Amino acid sequence: MQGYIKVDAEMERAVARVTASFPFPDYFDPELSGHITIAQTVQRYLDPGARILDFGAGPADKTAMLAALGYQCTAADDLQDEWHKRGGARRRILDFAERMGIEYIPLDDGALPDTGKFDMVMLHDVLEHLHDSPRDLLIGLLERVRDGGYLFVTVPNHVNLRKRLAVLRGRTSHPPYELYYWYPGNWRGHVREYTEGDCRALAEALGLWLREVQGTHHILGKVPRRYLRAYLAVSRLIPSTRDTWSMVAQKPPAWVAKPELDDAEFRKLTGLKSWGELAH
Incomplete structure (x- = not known):
């Protein structure tokens, strides 16, 4: 470990176990890619043995960190990236999850567990890929969380330092256009990234108690080494320039889902008389 994040011996052992078993060795550096900060966040809210659903888990790398720390983990993903x-990746992911004691549900041929089973549902780097509102998805996931349980979301910061500097130089804050243009099939990249205000609005719209929203680092590995110390210094002074927002919100007792706005709420919130006015 290079010392960018303080870790204890238990976390060191978890990192070593996951690194030794993970089937894609060049995929991540646990210290630079958010794995440790995600695990530390979970530890602040839940004890080992708690039940966690990681939705959009991909190769279950972040899920595995928590499994190695003693949490009961279920991972779910459509595995359609x-x-x-390619290259037998799907089979390798499922085999890795089994070795780590993770229940993995491929969403193309499985169903999520019944309601009220989990202490936390996590979505890491998922919401920014959705072409539609996350409302229905998150309501369905929260129905699978016990009262008093948690929603833990991380999303890219739309106004991080790199993007602010890019826009000031007249460049795009979106992925390179060539990547978008040549992407095979339906676009699976970022559709809408988030700001701090978006995270707060999301928790409020879902009727959750917001416990924390803060800037964090999930892609330090993409910062050139010669700039890393300067970047960390700036982001310590201005946390809103960090690359990722981390939000934890709690499900209140007797929580009731709100799937839509009535007419009065719609007019108050938007100032519009109908959705059709958005086209003008």
Whole structure:
């Protein structure tokens, strides 16, 4: 470990176990890619043995960190990213999850567990890929969380330092256009990234108690080494420039889902008389 994040011996052992078993060795550096900060966040709210659903888990790398720390983990993903379909990646992911004691549900041929089973549902780097509102998805997932349980979301920061500097230089804050243009099939990249205000609005719209929202680092590995110390210094002074937002919200007792707005709420919230006015 290079010392960017303080870890205890238990976390060191978890990192070593996951690194030794993970089937894609060049995929991540646990210290630079958010795995440790995600695990530390979970530890602040739940004790080992708690039940966690990681939705959109991909190769279950972040899920595995928690499994190695003693949590009961279920992972779910459609495994339809382009790289999931190549080189036997899907089978390697499922085999890795089994070795780590993770129940993995491929969403193309499985169903999520019944309601009220989990202490926390996590979505890491998922919401920014959705082409539609996350409302229905998150309501369905929260129905599978016990009263008093948690929603833990991480999303890219739409106004991080790199993107602010890019826009000031007249460049795009979106992925390179060539990547978007040549992407095979339906676009699976980022559709809408988030700000701190978006995270707060999401928790409020879902009727949850917001416990924390803070800037964090999940892609330090993409920062050139010669700039890393300067980047960390700036982001310590201005946390809103960090690359990722981390939000934890709690499900209140007797929580009731709100699937839509009535007419009065719609007009108050948007100032519009109908959705059709958005086209003008």
